[in-house]
Amino acid sequence: MSEPILEQDEERPVRALSARWDRALAVAAFLVALLVLKQVFRPFAQGGQFYLVVFLAVTLPLVFLSYGRSADPGPLDWVLALLAFLAGAYPLAGFDAFLDRQGQLSTPDVIAGTVLLLLILEAARRTTGWVLPVVCVAFIAFAYYGGYLPPSWAISHAGVDFAQIVNGFFNDATGFYGTPLDVAATYIVLFTIYGAVLNASGAGTFFVDISFSLFRRSRTAPGRTAATAGFLLGTVSGSGTATTVSLGAVTWPMLRKAGYSKENAGGLLAASGIGAILSPPTMGAAAFIIAEYLRVSYLDVLVWAILPTLLYYLGIALAVEIDARRFGARPVDVEAPRAWTVLRRGGHHFLSLGVIVVFLVLDVPVYSAVVYATGVAALFALSSDLRGWSRLVATSLAVGVRGALPVIAVCAAAGVITSTVTKTGLGQALASALVDLASAVSSNPAVVLAVTAVLAAVAVSVLGLAVPVTASFVISWVVVGPALVELGVAPAEAAMFIFYYAVLSEVTPPTALAAVAAAAITGGDVVRTMWRTWRYTLPAFLVPLAFVLTDNGSNLLLHGTLLDALWVFAVSALGVAALAVATGGWLVRRAGVAERALCVPAALALLYPDPRSVAIGAAFLFAATVVHVLVNRKENRDA
Numbered sequence: 168m169s170e171p172i173l174e175q176d177e178e179r180p181v182r183a184l185s186a187r188w189d190r191a192l193a194v195a196a197f198l199v200a201l202l203v204l205k206q207v208f209r210p211f212a213q214g215g216q217f218y219l220v221v222f223l224a225v226t227l228p229l230v231f232l233s234y235g236r237s238a239d240p241g242p243l244d245w246v247l248a249l250l251a252f253l254a255g256a257y258p259l260a261g262f263d264a265f266l267d268r269q270g271q272l273s274t275p276d277v278i279a280g281t282v283l284l285l286l287i288l289e290a291a292r293r294t295t296g297w298v299l300p301v302v303c304v305a306f307i308a309f310a311y312y313g314g315y316l317p318p319s320w321a322i323s324h325a326g327v328d329f330a331q332i333v334n335g336f337f338n339d340a341t342g343f344y345g346t347p348l349d350v351a352a353t354y355i356v357l358f359t360i361y362g363a364v365l366n367a368s369g370a371g372t373f374f375v376d377i378s379f380s381l382f383r384r385s386r387t388a389p390g391r392t393a394a395t396a397g398f399l400l401g402t403v404s405g406s407g408t409a410t411t412v413s414l415g416a417v418t419w420p421m422l423r424k425a426g427y428s429k430e431n432a433g434g435l436l437a438a439s440g441i442g443a444i445l446s447p448p449t450m451g452a453a454a455f456i457i458a459e460y461l462r463v464s465y466l467d468v469l470v471w472a473i474l475p476t477l478l479y480y481l482g483i484a485l486a487v488e489i490d491a492r493r494f495g496a497r498p499v500d501v502e503a504p505r506a507w508t509v510l511r512r513g514g515h516h517f518l519s520l521g522v523i524v525v526f527l528v529l530d531v532p533v534y535s536a537v538v539y540a541t542g543v544a545a546l547f548a549l550s551s552d553l554r555g556w557s558r559l560v561a562t563s564l565a566v567g568v569r570g571a572l573p574v575i576a577v578c579a580a581a582g583v584i585t586s587t588v589t590k591t592g593l594g595q596a597l598a599s600a601l602v603d604l605a606s607a608v609s610s611n612p613a614v615v616l617a618v619t620a621v622l623a624a625v626a627v628s629v630l631g632l633a634v635p636v637t638a639s640f641v642i643s644w645v646v647v648g649p650a651l652v653e654l655g656v657a658p659a660e661a662a663m664f665i666f667y668y669a670v671l672s673e674v675t676p677p678t679a680l681a682a683v684a685a686a687a688i689t690g691g692d693v694v695r696t697m698w699r700t701w702r703y704t705l706p707a708f709l710v711p712l713a714f715v716l717t718d719n720g721s722n723l724l725l726h727g728t729l730l731d732a733l734w735v736f737a738v739s740a741l742g743v744a745a746l747a748v749a750t751g752g753w754l755v756r757r758a759g760v761a762e763r764a765l766c767v768p769a770a771l772a773l774l775y776p777d778p779r780s781v782a783i784g785a786a787f788l789f790a791a792t793v794v795h796v797l798v799n800r801k802e803n804r805d806a
C-alpha cells in the first residue's frame with residue numbers, strides 16, 4: 168500500500184520520469200500546492216476569476232511536462248509548456264482592461280485565446296485520449312456553422328462568429344474559467360492533497376488491515392474483505408480505477424486462495440473500487456460540480472449520496488454471499504491482528520474524515536474544512552524525525568497536485584462545451600427534442616417521464632463510454648438535465664441521476680476502465696471481467712431511476728422525513744435483493760429458472776417506490792420464495 172491512491176479515473180499513464188526531472192516537477196507541483204493553500208487563507212484581492220487565470224497558467228504547463236510518449240519532456244513539450252504559460256498568463260497583463268473588453272476582444276486577445284484553446288484540447292488528449300477533444304471540436308463547429316443547418320431542425324441557430332466563440336471561452340464565466348475549473352482549483356486539488364497526506368500517514372494500510380481483521384476466516388470473508396476495503400479506501404480516494412488497483416494488489420492473492428476465478432475476482436475488485444466515486448466524504452469531482460451548479464453546500468451532496476451508496480454496496484455484499492455459496496468459495500486463513508488491536512493502533516485515521524463532516528455541519532466552507540482535515544492527517548504522520556516528516560508532507564502536497572492534473576485538463580476542456588451550449592441554446596433545444604420523442608410514445612405524463620428517464624440514462628451511459636466521468640456529467644447536465652427538470656424533476660434529483668449514470672459508465676462494457684485495471688491484476692479475460700463487474704453493479708443501474716420517477720424516490724436522497732427515508736430504503740433494499748437473486752441464481756439454495764424469473768418483475772416493481780408498485784413487487788418476491796421452498800422440499804423428498 169505504498170503507492171498513492173489518488174490518481175484520477177480520467178488519467179492516462181504519466182511519464183516514467185528520470186529522477187532529476189521527477190524532482191523538478193515535484194518542486195513545481197509543491198509550489199502550486201502552496202498557491203492553492205494561499206488562496207484558501209489569503210485570496211487574491213482581484214477576485215476568484217483572477218485566481219483561476221493564475222491557476223490554469225501554472226498547472227497547464229505541468230500537464231505537458233508530465234504526460235507524453237517519451238520518458239522525459241522533449242523540446243516540443245517544453246515549447247508547449249512555455250506557450251501554455253504565456254497564453255494562460257496573458258489576461259494578467261492588464262487584467263481589469265481585459266475584462267472590460269468582454270464581447271469586443273482585440274486581435275491579440277483572440278490569438279491568445281485561440282492558442283490557449285488548442286493547448287487545452289491537447290492537454291485533454293494527452294490525459295484522456297482523443298474523444299473529449301473531438302467532442303469539443305464538434306461543439307465548436309456546431310456553434311460556428313449552426314446557421315447552415317435547416318431552419319426546421321430544432322437545434323438550428325444563427326451561428327456564432329469565431330471571435331465571439333473565443334470570447335466565450337476566454338473572457339466569459341461559462342468558458343475556460345467557468346464552474347468546472349473553479350471546482351478543480353478550489354476543491355478537487357485540495358481533496359487530492361488531503362488524500363495524498365492521509366495515505367502517506369498510513370491510512371490506506373490501516374483500511375485494508377481493518378477489513379482483513381473484521382472477517383478473518385470464513386468462506387465469505389475474502390469477498391467481504393475486498394468489498395469493505397474498497398469502500399474504506401474510496402472514502403479518501405474518490406477514484407474508481409486507482410482504488411481498484413490498490414485493492415487488487417492486496418486482496419487478489421486472498422481471493423485466488425478462496426477459489427475465485429480470475430474474472431469473478433476482477434469483477435468484484437472493479438465493482439468495489441468504482442464505488443469510491445460514489446462514496447462520501449470524498450466523492451468524485453462531479454459531486455463538487457453538482458454543489459456549484461445547484462448552489463448548495465457540498466454537505467448536502469454528501470447527504471444525498473448516503474442511502475444510494477449503501478444500496479450500491481448492499482448489492483455487492485449480496486453478490487459476494489451468493490458467489491461464496493454458488494461457486495463453493497473456500498475459507499482462507501488471514502494473518503491479521505484482531506479488529507480491536509488494529510483499531511487501537513490506527514483508528515485515528517478516521518478522525519480527519521470526521522473533521523471534514525463536523526466542519527461542514529458547522530457551516531465551515533468545504534475548502535477550509537479539507538485543509539484542516541489535511542492538517543490533522545499530517546499531525547498523525549508526525550514522527551521524531553522532523554526532517555523526514557517535512558519531506559513526507561511536502562511530497563504529499565506535490566503528489567496531490569500532480570494527481571489532479573488530468574481533472575484540471577478535463578475541467579478546462581469542459582468549459583468549451585458549456586460555453587457553446589450557452590451561446591447556441593443547444594441544451595434547451597435537445598431537451599425539448601428528448602421530451603417530444605418521449606411524448607410520441609404516450610400522452611400519459613408518468614409514461615413520458617419514464618421514457619425520458621430511460622432515454623436519458625442510456626444517453627449518459629453511452630456518453631460515459633467515451634469521455635471521463637467529470638466531462639460526461641457536465642455535458643449531460645447541460646443537455647439532459649433541462650429535459651428532466653422540464654418534466655417536473657427537482658434539480659437535485661436530476662443532478663444525482665446524471666451523476667450516478669456517469670459514474671456507472673465506468674463499469675459498462677466495452678470500455679470499463681476499472682474492469683480493465685482489475686483484469687490486468689488478476690490476469691483474467693478483459694471482456695468477461697467487464698461482464699462480471701456489470702453483474703455485481705447491476706442493481707445500481709436501476710436505483711437512480713427511483714430518484715426521478717416518483718415523489719417517494721426523492722426520499723432516497725433524504726429529502727423527506729427520516730421515517731419516509733427508512734421506508735423507501737427498506738423497499739429499495741428488497742428490490743436490490745430480488746435483483747441479486749435473479750442475477751446470482753441463489754436464494755436459500757440454488758435458484759431455478761422460475762424463481763429467478765419471478766424476481767425480475769419483483770425487483771423492477773420494488774425499485775419504483777409507489778405503494779401499488781411495492782405491493783406488486785412484494786407479491787412477486789413472495790411467489791418466488793414459495794416456489795423456491797416447494798422445489799427444495801420436492802428435491803429433498805426425491806433424494
